[in-house]
Amino acid sequence: MSRDARWKSLLELLVERGRLEVEEAAAELGVSAATIRRDFDQLAEQQMLVRTRGGAVVHGVSYELPLRYKTARRASEKQRIAKAVADLVAPGEAVGLTGGTTTTEVARALAVRGDLASGSPALTVVTNALNIANELAVRPQFKIVVTGGVARPQSYELIGPLADGVLGQITIDVAVLGVVAFDVTHGAAANDEAEAAINRLLCERAARVVVAADSSKLGGRAFARICPAESVDTLVTDSAAGKETVRRFEEAGIRVLTV
Amino acid sequence: MSRDARWKSLLELLVERGRLEVEEAAAELGVSAATIRRDFDQLAEQQMLVRTRGGAVVHGVSYELPLRYKTARRASEKQRIAKAVADLVAPGEAVGLTGGTTTTEVARALAVRGDLASGSPALTVVTNALNIANELAVRPQFKIVVTGGVARPQSYELIGPLADGVLGQITIDVAVLGVVAFDVTHGAAANDEAEAAINRLLCERAARVVVAADSSKLGGRAFARICPAESVDTLVTDSAAGKETVRRFEEAGIRVLTV
DNA sequence: GGCCAAATGCTTGATTCTGCTCGAAAATCA
DNA sequence: TGATTTTCGAGCAGAATCAAGCATTTGGCC
Known part of the structure; x- marks a missing residue:
């Protein structure tokens, strides 16, 4: 080892x-x-x-936050979902990525997409996730825009009013949300209210909103709400999602892709 | 194949x-x-x-932060310089770090400083360098503030007007500049004018300005000027710097540390 | 075909990592 | 306090890995 x-x-x-x-x-x-x-x-x-x-x-008193460091659970589902999300983005568009393991996989999937390989900035990526920005920064095919802000303790997400200011100055084509819970009635939610605020802002600046969530996230609730389900255009999840669950999302006007 | x-x-x-x-x-x-x-x-x-x-x-998931990176040229000089710069920062202060290999070493030196080990945010780090933010983000002893902006192609530095806006809202105690050239008459300089602009802004928001530059950078000139020599309080360089060179910086009112 | 440059494979000396041992320091218990 | 146990730190040997140099092969070009 x-x-x-x-x-x-x-x-x-x-x-x-x-x-x-x-x-x-x-x-x-x-x-x-x-x-x-x-x-x-x-x-x-x-x-x-x-x-x-x-x-x-x-170190310190932070007994919390195990998730960021866990070897990604459901890795293969996440990668399949990420691939599908990446295919929803057209060359030349501006895409927003929030933080999280799933969106990090989306970033990687974008990085290996062949049709983006050349051409100067083939894609503009706006993100508040340091790890995503860091991974994509050196690829010539991406233009990376970082929101700025304060790093959430022990995490890679930038939050806070400084980030708000930057996001107010840009618009994007598609926002990809990594969420901890997504439900028809409760909407999309994150663990942290400041994180949710940034994600909400990103949604508002986007023409299309895509939620990437494996099936374990569906139907649950979490502390901080990002946006109502109506704001979401597309949900990408894995095929373990229940038929009934999928149907309810579709009835709410959300396009559901299962992979 | x-x-x-x-x-x-x-x-x-x-x-x-x-x-x-x-x-x-x-x-x-x-x-x-x-x-x-x-x-x-x-x-x-x-x-x-x-x-x-x-x-x-x-790229991006390694915990092996400071160990594998010994490949940079003049690595040992840079590390000695970085150590000395790190010692100029007092616990609780807000320190600004620009991009570059030397400042990255400063960040690593700060990370291993024992007296910052505990206490909540023992140090606030403001930076426009993605790699520095990414490395320090997981350390509980740091509060990381990222300037936001557009990543300079093939680099880790955030530049552009978005970053300006964020920097205008904060002040810091000490700014650490990584430069490509530093001279008494020509001042400190960077390779890129947008990068220089960010660095200049960082200087203006700082109570103290420290330039970290190995001796090969001294006395030269480069395209984009950051600030005049008078704006710099302290220069940290290696002992290979010529006596005459050091004397001229000191006559200009700059404290020079050679390590 | 002949030539040149780049890429590949192999060898070698040096470096790094790992596991083990042993004396010293610290903690526990009487 | 003093004895015992545990843990630590340093040093050492073997194994794995690396970096550099050199010979061979490959592939393009004239």
Whole structure:
């Protein structure tokens, strides 16, 4: 197991449990305790965790936010969804991407789309997600516009009033929303109200709104509402979505793509 | 199999799996490990992936932040300079970082500064460099403010009027400039006029201005001027800087640190 | 066909990583 | 306080990986 994979696993276990012992981690990952100690020391040097005698604890008091670091769940569904979303974008358009694992996959799918390969800015991408901007920045076929703002703690999303100001100055063709819940009556929702506010603004500036959500997100609710279902034009989800669920979305006037 | 086809396959496999090992890829494509290593190196140079020992990972998901990046020229000078610059920042301050390899090292040096370890936002970092924001975003000890704007082609710097608007709303304690040339009479300069404009704005919002430049940058000129030498409070450079050069900066009222 | 440049594969010396051992320091318990 | 146990840190050897150089092959071009 490479060091990258080991570090990733260690951080995952750590945010999940809050604290991790050397021997415990060594047994779990199948490496020696000495290696784990070295890993802990190196991660501690980078302030990714705090060493304790015999183990390590998460840095600071943030016992929350496990999701960003989890190995993406439902990876293959997400990739299929991402591919389908990418195909909804025409060359030359301006597309807005919110943060999240699904939208990150959309960004990657856009990056490998052959018909965008050449031509100067074949696509304009507007995003408040640092990781997406960072991945696409060096590709010559993209023009990347970043909203600015304050990074949400331990996350890659930019939020806050600074971002609002920038978004007010642009319009886009299609907004792709990564959501934590999407329902006909409750609409699309995010975990954080500031995040939801940015996403809402992005929707308002867009001619078309696409929600990318695997089937586990459908029909649920979450704390911060982004927009009502009527604002959404297209939903892309996986084929595990129930027939009844799909029908209700379609009755609400939303085009549903299942992949 | 041609190199193009090989690169295409490698990137496809990489996007699909997230990470790829040298031997694994060599076996899969039927070429030698040396070729794969060269391919990985070349693709990494183009920022299409991130090299790790024994393999490569998708660009953007690596935790191996400061370790693999030893490839930059004058790496050790840059790291010493970066360390010294980081020590000029007091806990709780707001520091502005422009783009560039030297300032990226400053960001990494700040990340490993022990006295910032705890306390909520121990440091506020304002930057227009996507790579810096991305690296620091997950550290709980930093509050990251991104200027927004359009990514400069093939680079990580955000530029343009959108960034101006955001910078106008904030002030910072210390601005760290990465420059391509710095001279007593010609001032500090960058390669690109839009980049210089952002850097200038950052200076104007700062109480203190620090220029981080290795000795090869001193005494030269470059296309786009950022600010006159009088605007700079401190210059941090390496000990290879000529005595006469240093003296002239000091006579201009600039504090010079050589490391 | 002959030539040149680029790409590929192989070898070698150096670097890095990992696991193990041993003495020292720290924590626990009596 | 003192004894015991656990953990740490450093050093070392083996294995894996890397970088560089060199020979061979491939492919284009005249």
